[in-house]
C-alpha cells in the first residue's frame with residue numbers, strides 16, 4: 273500500500289525556510305488557502321505545520337497494533353507475525369486491530385447519534401412549546417417522515433404529529449423491546465433487512481449498540497476479530513440510524529433543502545462587514561445565529577460596519593449553505609486559515625471537528641472564539657451555554673460578541689484572499705426527484721436508471737468525508753471527482769468533500785462543460801431542458817453535511833426499488849478520498865454493510881492485521897456485497913470505482929436482456 277510519508281520535516285520545522293518547504297510540498301489544492309499560508313501566516317503555526325512536526329509518526333499506531341485498553345499497556349505488536357507477538361494479556365494483532373476499528377466506529381456513531389438525539393429533542397421541545405424560537409418549517413416533510421416510520425398523520429395538527437415523531441425517534445435511543453430500530457428498518461430494503469437479521473447485526477437500542485461494542489472490546493472480553501468486527505458493524509448501523517434521525521429532524525425544523533445559489537471559499541469574507549463564522553455541525557445554533565444577525569444589523573451599522581456577514585465552516589456551514597444560501601468559507605483543513613485572514617470577528621462553534629488550536633490562533637487576532645456546547649469547550653475561549661429555550665437571546669449575545677470584537681480589529685492584519693467561486697447546493701434526494709420528475713412525472717427515478725442501463729451514465733458516486741493532513745487538502749476529492757465526471761458518473765457530495773468540490777467550482781453548471789463526459793453532459797442537459805432549474809444544474813450535486821450521507825442511501829434505495837433489485841446490485845459507489853474522523857470510519861462501514869464499494873483514500877490503522885484488512889476488502893464483499901477499496905492514489909482509486917460501477921452495470925444489462933427475452937421480471941437473486 274503506498275502511503276504519503278515525509279520523514280525529514282520534523283527537523284526542518286523550526287528553520288527559517290520551513291514555510292517555503294511546506295508550501296513546496298503543495299499541502300493544499302485550495303487556492304485561497306494556499307494564498308493565506310503564503311501571505312498571511314506571520315509565522316503562525318497551523319495544522320499543516322503540526323502535521324509535519326509529528327513526522328515520523330509511530331508505525332505501531334499507523335498500523336493499529338498499539339493497545340492501551342488496560343493500564344498494563346501500551347502493548348505493541350511486532351510486525352514479525354501475528355502469532356509470535358502478543359500483548360501482555362495475550363492479545364494478538366488481529367484482536368487489537370479489530371478492537372481499535374470497532375471503537376473508532378463507536379466514536380463515529382456516538383457523534384452522529386448525539387447530534388440526532390439533540391435534533392429530536394429540539395423537535396419535541398417545539399411540539400411542547402418549550403422552544404419558542406423554532407418551528408416546524410416543513411410540515412410536508414413531517415408528514416412524509418411520519419408515514420415512513422409508521423405513524424398515521426391523519427387529523428393531527430403539526431404540533432401533535434411533531435410530538436409523536438420526535439418521541440418515536442427518541443424511542444430508538446432508549447427502548448428495550450428488542451425490535452429493529454425504527455429509523456433503520458423504515459429506510460432499508462427488504463433484502464438488507466433479511467441480510468442484517470441473518471448476520472445478527474440489527475441494533476435494537478441505539479445507546480445500547482454503542483455501549484455493547486465498548487464492552488465487547490475492553491480488556492479480557494472478545495478476542496475473536498470477526499466477532500468484534502460484526503459488533504462494529506452493528507454499531508455502524510446504529511450510526512446510520514442516528515444520522516437519519518438527524519437529517520429528518522433538521523428537514524422538519526429548518527426545511528428540506530432545495531437548489532440554492534451562493535459562493536464558497538475564504539474570499540467570501542468581506543472587510544467592510546462584521547464577519548461571523550459558524551462552525552461545527554448542529555443547525556439549531558447556526559440557524560439562530562443567522563436570525564440574530566438579521567435582527568442586530570442596526571447595531572453593526574452603528575459600530576461602523578456595513579452589516580453582518582455570516583459564513584459557514586465545515587458541516588454546519590453546509591447546513592446553512594444548502595438551506596439558506598449562506599456562503600461557505602472553509603472546510604475542515606482551512607478552518608484555521610479563516611481566522612488568519614484577520615477578518616473573522618467571531619467564530620462560534622458547537623460540536624465536532626473544530627480544532628483546539630483555534631483559541632491559540634484567535635489570540636493572535638481580535639477574533640472572539642465562542643464555544644456553545646456543554647461537552648465541547650476550549651480552555652479560555654468564551655463559553656455561552658446554548659439551549660433551545662432561550663435560543664434567540666443567546667444567539668444575540670454571541671453576535672454581540674462579534675460586534676464588540678469588530679471594534680478591536682487590527683486593519684494591518686487583514687488579508688483576505690480574493691478566491692471564491694459560485695456554488696450551488698441544496699440537492700436533497702427530494703429535490704433531485706422533482707428534477708427527474710420534470711422528464712418522467714410517473715416514474716422519476718426511471719430517468720436515472722434508464723440512463724445507466726443505456727450506458728449514458730456509468731452510475732452514481734457519493735463523495736463523503738473529510739480533509740486529512742496526511743494528503744494535500746482537497747486534492748484527492750478533486751482528482752477523483754474529475755476522473756469520475758469524465759467517465760460519466762453522476763456525482764453527489766456531502767460534508768467536507770462537498771466543501772472541497774464547492775470551493776473549487778465543481779458544484780456549478782460551468783464545471784459540467786469543463787469536466788463532464790459526453791454521457792453525463794447529455795443526461796444533465798436533458799433534465800435541465802425539462803426542469804428549467806433557476807440556477808442550472810451543477811456537475812456535483814451538493815447534498816449537505818456529513819449526517820446527510822443518508823440522503824445518498826435513500827437515493828440508492830430509490831434506484832434499487834425502480835429496478836426491483838437489492839442494493840448490492842445497484843451501480844452506486846462511495847468515496848472518501850480524505851477520510852479523517854471516526855465518523856468517516858463508521859459511515860464507510862455502514863455503506864459497506866448496505867452493499868456498496870467504498871473507496872478510502874487515507875489508510876485507517878488496520879494494516880497491522882492481514883485478517884482484518886481482508887475482512888474489510890474481501891469477506892465483507894462475500895457477506896454484504898460491499899467492501900472497502902483502500903487506495904491512497906486518488907486516480908487509481910477512481911479507476912477502481914469506475915470498474916466497480918461497470919461491473920454492476922454489465923451484470924444488470926445481462927439480466928435485463930434475459931428479462932426482456934423471456935418476458936419476466938428482472939432477476940434479483942444474482
Ligand code: BF8
Pocket residue numbers: 553586587604624625736737738739766767768769817818819852853855856
Ligand atoms: O461531519 S466531513 S472533517 S466536518 S467528520 Fe468533520 Fe469529516 Fe468534515 Fe462534518 Ni464529517
Ligand code: SF4
Pocket residue numbers: 339340341342343344345346347359360361362363490491492
Ligand atoms: Fe496490553 Fe492486553 Fe492491556 Fe491491551 S488489553 S494494553 S494488549 S495487556
